[in-house]
Amino acid sequence: MNIFVKFDFNAVCEQILREKLEQLGVPYSIVGFGEVSFSKKLSDEKRNEFEVALAAYGIEIVEDQKSILVQKIKDAIIEMISADEGEINVKSSVYLADKLEHSYGYLSNLFSEVTYTSIENFIIIQKIEYAKRLIIKSDMTLTEIAFKLSYSSVAHLSTQFKNTTGITPSAFQRIIEKRRALSDLNN
Amino acid sequence: MNTDYIHIILADDDEDDRLFFTDAFDELKINTKVQTYNDGVELMDYLNAPDSVLPQVLFLDLNMPRKSGMECLEEIKADTRFKDIAIAIYSTSASEEDIENTFVQGANIYIKKPSDFKKLKKALSQVVTINWQYHTNGLNKDNFLLRL
Amino acid sequence: MPLKSLYNSNVFLKSVFAICLFLILFITGVSYKQIQDLSFSSSQVVQTYKVNVELEQIISYLKDAETGQRGFIITNDSVYLEPYLASREKINNSLATLKELTKQSDKQQENLKNLNVSIEERLENFAATYASYVKRDMDTPEFKGLFLAGKTTMDSIRSQVSNMIVLEGQKLENRRDTYKDDVRFTPIFLFVLVLLTLVLLVISYAKIQSDVKKLKRANAKLEVFKESTNKSEIIAKHGNWIWHIEDDYFEYSDNMFRLLGEEPQSFESTIENFMQFVHPDDLEKLSAQVEQMMVDEDLPFINYRIIRKSGEMRYFKARGQKVSGTDFKKKLIGTTHDITDEVENLLKLEERNFELERNNEELSAFNHVASHDLQEPLRKIQTFLSRLEDKEKNNLSDSGKQYVERIVSAATRMRLLIDDLLQFSRTNKSDQIFEASNLNHLLEEAKLDISEKIEAKKAIINAEVLPEGCVIPFQIQQLFTNILGNALKYAKEDVAPIIDVSYAKIKAKDDTRLDSQKADYYHRVVFKDNGIGFEQEYAEKIFELFNRLHNRESYSGTGIGLAICKKIVENHKGYIFASGMPNEGAVFSIFFPIDEK
Numbered sequence: 001m002n003i004f005v006k007f008d009f010n011a012v013c014e015q016i017l018r019e020k021l022e023q024l025g026v027p028y029s030i031v032g033f034g035e036v037s038f039s040k041k042l043s044d045e046k047r048n049e050f051e052v053a054l055a056a057y058g059i060e061i062v063e064d065q066k067s068i069l070v071q072k073i074k075d076a077i078i079e080m081i082s083a084d085e086g087e088i089n090v091k092s093s094v095y096l097a098d099k100l101e102h103s104y105g106y107l108s109n110l111f112s113e114v115t116y117t118s119i120e121n122f123i124i125i126q127k128i129e130y131a132k133r134l135i136i137k138s139d140m141t142l143t144e145i146a147f148k149l150s151y152s153s154v155a156h157l158s159t160q161f162k163n164t165t166g167i168t169p170s171a172f173q174r175i176i177e178k179r180r181a182l183s184d185l186n187n
Numbered sequence: 188m189n190t191d192y193i194h195i196i197l198a199d200d201d202e203d204d205r206l207f208f209t210d211a212f213d214e215l216k217i218n219t220k221v222q223t224y225n226d227g228v229e230l231m232d233y234l235n236a237p238d239s240v241l242p243q244v245l246f247l248d249l250n251m252p253r254k255s256g257m258e259c260l261e262e263i264k265a266d267t268r269f270k271d272i273a274i275a276i277y278s279t280s281a282s283e284e285d286i287e288n289t290f291v292q293g294a295n296i297y298i299k300k301p302s303d304f305k306k307l308k309k310a311l312s313q314v315v316t317i318n319w320q321y322h323t324n325g326l327n328k329d330n331f332l333l334r335l
Numbered sequence: 336m337p338l339k340s341l342y343n344s345n346v347f348l349k350s351v352f353a354i355c356l357f358l359i360l361f362i363t364g365v366s367y368k369q370i371q372d373l374s375f376s377s378s379q380v381v382q383t384y385k386v387n388v389e390l391e392q393i394i395s396y397l398k399d400a401e402t403g404q405r406g407f408i409i410t411n412d413s414v415y416l417e418p419y420l421a422s423r424e425k426i427n428n429s430l431a432t433l434k435e436l437t438k439q440s441d442k443q444q445e446n447l448k449n450l451n452v453s454i455e456e457r458l459e460n461f462a463a464t465y466a467s468y469v470k471r472d473m474d475t476p477e478f479k480g481l482f483l484a485g486k487t488t489m490d491s492i493r494s495q496v497s498n499m500i501v502l503e504g505q506k507l508e509n510r511r512d513t514y515k516d517d518v519r520f521t522p523i524f525l526f527v528l529v530l531l532t533l534v535l536l537v538i539s540y541a542k543i544q545s546d547v548k549k550l551k552r553a554n555a556k557l558e559v560f561k562e563s564t565n566k567s568e569i570i571a572k573h574g575n576w577i578w579h580i581e582d583d584y585f586e587y588s589d590n591m592f593r594l595l596g597e598e599p600q601s602f603e604s605t606i607e608n609f610m611q612f613v614h615p616d617d618l619e620k621l622s623a624q625v626e627q628m629m630v631d632e633d634l635p636f637i638n639y640r641i642i643r644k645s646g647e648m649r650y651f652k653a654r655g656q657k658v659s660g661t662d663f664k665k666k667l668i669g670t671t672h673d674i675t676d677e678v679e680n681l682l683k684l685e686e687r688n689f690e691l692e693r694n695n696e697e698l699s700a701f702n703h704v705a706s707h708d709l710q711e712p713l714r715k716i717q718t719f720l721s722r723l724e725d726k727e728k729n730n731l732s733d734s735g736k737q738y739v740e741r742i743v744s745a746a747t748r749m750r751l752l753i754d755d756l757l758q759f760s761r762t763n764k765s766d767q768i769f770e771a772s773n774l775n776h777l778l779e780e781a782k783l784d785i786s787e788k789i790e791a792k793k794a795i796i797n798a799e800v801l802p803e804g805c806v807i808p809f810q811i812q813q814l815f816t817n818i819l820g821n822a823l824k825y826a827k828e829d830v831a832p833i834i835d836v837s838y839a840k841i842k843a844k845d846d847t848r849l850d851s852q853k854a855d856y857y858h859r860v861v862f863k864d865n866g867i868g869f870e871q872e873y874a875e876k877i878f879e880l881f882n883r884l885h886n887r888e889s890y891s892g893t894g895i896g897l898a899i900c901k902k903i904v905e906n907h908k909g910y911i912f913a914s915g916m917p918n919e920g921a922v923f924s925i926f927f928p929i930d931e932k
Binding site for chain 2 (some may be wrong): 179
C-alpha cells in the first residue's frame with residue numbers, strides 16, 4: 001500500500017529550528033523565514049553547539065565574509081555617532097576606511113549590495129534615531145542636540161529630521177509626549 | 188537579506204486602491220507577500236484567529252465601512268500579541284491634527300495616498316526599507332514615526 | 336453757609352418758637368411782679384393814712400375828753416362828762432387798730448407802746464384831776480399841779496403822735512423811692528422784650544412763608560414729575576408697585592394695571608388678584624421667587640409671563656427691593672417691565688441666528704464633503720493617468736499623447752484647487768483649540784514645511800524674536816507657511832528672495848485700523864519681501880477667495896492661499912493688511928490682540 005504525503009518543508013524546518021532553539025535555552029525569536037534573532041549575543045560555545053545540532057538536519061548557519069563586514073560597518077557607524085563631540089574629527093568615509101582597512105568605495109558597494117541602502121543613508125537614519133532618543137530622554141535643547149550630532153545648525157538638523165521621518169522634531173516630541181499622557185491615562 | 192519575503196497586509200474598502208497597492212509591490216524588486224482585506228471587520232477576524240501569521244507591516248485605510256481604520260488601530264494597540272506589527276495609516280489627506288492624532292494613537296507611519304503611481308511605489312518601498320532598518324538594527328520601535 | 340443751613344433747618348423754626356414762648360413767659364412774670372409791687376405799695380399808702388387817721392383820732396378823743404372835763408369843770412354839768420367817759424373805750428379801740436396796722440414796723444410798735452403809756456398817764460391824770468375837782472376846789476395846789484401835769488402829758492402825746500406821723504410819712508417816702516427805681520426801667524425792658532419777640536415772630540413768619548412757597552413749588556414739580564412718570568411708564572411699559580409686607584397690601588401704579596390689560600385701579604391690588612394673571616406654568620416659580628424676595632435684600636430680575644383677560648400673553652421682567660420706610664415697616668418696592676417686544680425680537684433673532692448657523696454649517700459641511708470626497712476619484716484619475724503614461728504611452732498617437740498631457744495638467748490643476756479648498760474649509764471649523772504656543776517654533780515649522788522651495792530659490796529669511804501667544808498652533812503655522820510660500824512664489828526671477836520677519840508690541844490707539852475695544856495692545860508680525868509686489872489698489876482684493884492678480888500661465892495658484900490667511904487671522908480676532916509696490920515687494924502685517932486677563 002502506498003500513501004502519499006505532502007511536505008510543507010517550511011513548516012518542518014521551522015519546527016526543527018524551534019526545537020533546537022528551545023534546547024539551547026537562550027531567549028530568541030524567529031524573525032522571518034530563516035532568520036533567528038537573539039536578544040543577547042551568543043557565546044562561541046553556544047554557537048558551536050547550535051551549529052552542530054542543526055547540521056544533523058542539513059541546516060546550516062548562513063554566514064559569509066560580506067555580512068560580517070557589513071555588521072562591522074554598522075557597528076563602526078553607531079560607535080562614530082554616539083561618540084562625544086570632538087572625538088572624531090574626520091569625515092565618516094575616511095573614518096570607516098581607516099577603521100575597517102578597506103577602501104570606502106568597496107565598503108560602500110558592499111553595504112548597498114547587502115542592505116539595499118547606502119552607507120550615507122544608514123548614517124542619517126542612525127543619527128536621526130540618536131536625535132530622537134536625545135529629544136525624548138534628555139533635557140537637551142534642539143540646538144545642543146544639533147551640536148552634539150555635528151550638524152551645522154538647528155535648521156540643518158530639523159530639515160534632515162523632517163526629510164527622513166516626514167515630521168519635524170517638535171512634532172515628534174509632541175507626539176511622544178501625548179502618547180505617554182495617553183498611556184498614563186489608560187493605566 | 189535572509190528572509191524569503193516581507194509579509195504585508197492592507198485593509199482598504201476601495202477596489203482600485205487595493206489594485207494599485209498590489210501592483211506597486213509586484214513592480215518593486217522586494218520579495219513581499221501582500222494580503223488584502225475589504226474592511227476592518229475582515230481584517231480583525233483574520234488577525235484575531237489563533238493560527239494567523241502576523242504581518243510585519245499593516246496598512247490601514249481610515250475610512251472603511253463597518254469598522255474604521257482608527258477602530259482597528261485601537262484594537263491592535265490594545266493587544267500585546269500585535270505589538271511587533273508596524274502600523275501604516277494609508278489614507279486620503281486629513282488635517283494636520285488628525286494625522287498627528289493617528290501617531291498619538293500608536294500608528295508608526297502615515298501615508299497620504301499619492302496621485303501618481305511612481306510616487307506610490309516610492310513611498311511603499313521607503314516604508315519597507317525603513318521598517319527593515321528598524322527590524323535589523325535593533326532600533327527602538329516606539330520611536331518609529333514616518334510620514335510620507 | 337452753616338448759618339444759612341441753620342436758617343433752612345427745621346430746628347430754626349422750633350428754636351425761634353421756643354425763644355418767643357420763653358420771652359412771653361418772662362414778660363408775663365415781670366408784669367405780674369410789677370403789679371404785685373404796685374398793689375403792695377398802694378396798700379402801704381392806705382395803711383399809712385389809716386395809721387395817721389387813727390393817731391389823729393386818738394388826739395381828737397383825748398381832746399374830746401379834755402374838752403368834756405373842762406366843760407364839766409366850768410359848768411359842773413355832768414352832760415359834759417359824756418365824751419370824757421366814752422373816750423376811754425374809743426381810744427382803746429383805736430390803739431388796738433393801730434397795733435394791728437403797725438405790726439410790721441418795730442419802731443412804730445415801740446412808739447405805740449410809749450404812746451400808750453403816755454395816754455394811760457393822761458387818762459390817769461384826767462381821773463386824778465376829776466377826783467381832786469370833785470372837792471370843787473380849783474385853787475388847790477394839788478389841782479393846779481395835776482392840771483399842769485395833764486397839759487404836759489398832753490403835749491408829749493401830741494409830739495409823740497406827730498413823730499409817729501412823720502415816721503409813717505418817711506416810710507411812705509422811702510417806699511415811693513424804691514418803687515420809682517423799679518418802675519422806671521421796667522417798661523423799657525418790657526418794651527424791648529416785646530419788640531424782640533415780635534421780630535422773632537416776623538422772621539418765623541417769613542421763614543414759614545418761604546417754606547410754604549418752596550413746598551408749593553416742589554409740589555408743583557412733583558406733580559409734573561408724577562405726570563411724566565405716568566407717561567413714561569406707559570411709553571416704556573413699566574409699572575411700579577409697593578408691597579407693604581406687614582400690612583399685606585399692594586399699591587400699584589396706574590400703568591401696572593394697564594400692563595395687565597386692565598383699567599387703572601380697577602381691581603383690588605392684592606397678591607391673589609395679581610397671581611390670577613400669571614401664566615400657570617410660571618406660577619410656582621414666581622411664588623417661590625416672591626418668597627425669596629422677602630428674605631434677600633437684593634434680588635436679580637424675575638422673568639415670568641402673564642395672560643391678559645383678552646388671552647394675550649405678555650412677558651414680564653420684575654425686580655423688587657426691600658426697604659424700611661420712615662414708619663419702620665417693611666416694604667418691598669419694585670418695578671415691572673413688559674419685555675414682550677424684546678423677547679419676541681430676541682426669539683426672532685435667535686431663530687434667524689440658528690438658521691444662519693445651520694446654513695453656515697451646511698455650507699461648510701458641503702465644502703468639506705465636496706473637496707474631501709472629490710479627492711478620491713480625482714486621485715484615481717491621476718493614478719490611472721500615470722499608469723497610462725508609464726505603460727501605454729508608446730501605443731498612443733502623437734495627438735493621443737498630447738491629449739493625455741492636457742488631461743494630466745487639468746487634473747493637476749483640479750488637485751491644487753481641491754487641496755486648497757479643503758484647507759480653506761478646515762480653517763472654518765469652529766472646534767479648534769487655542770493653546771499657549773511659541774510663535775518662533777511655529778515659524779520654524781512653517782519654514783520646514785516649505786524647506787524645499789526655500790532651498791530651490793536660495794531664499795533668505797531673517798526673523799526677529801516672536802512672542803508667545805494663545806493661538807491655534809496648526810492654523811498659525813499654516814498662516815506663516817502660506818505667507819512665506821506666497822513671498823517665494825512671487826519672487827523676482829533673477830533676485831534671491833529676502834524675507835524680513837519683524838515683530839513689535841503696539842498700542843491699539845497708535846494704529847487707526849485696529850479696534851481698541853477688543854484689546855489695548857496687539858502683537859504685530861510683519862513679513863516684508865523683495866518680490867514683484869503689486870499695485871496698492873489691489874491690497875484688499877488679494878484676500879478675497881479665488882481672487883488672483885496674475886494669470887495662471889505665469890504664476891500657478893488658486894487664489895485661496897491668502898483667503899485662508901485672512902480666515903485664520905479672523906479666527907484669532909486679528910487683522911491682516913497688505914501693502915505693495917510693483918517691482919519693490921510686498922508687506923504683510925498681521926495683528927493679534929493681546930488678551931490681558
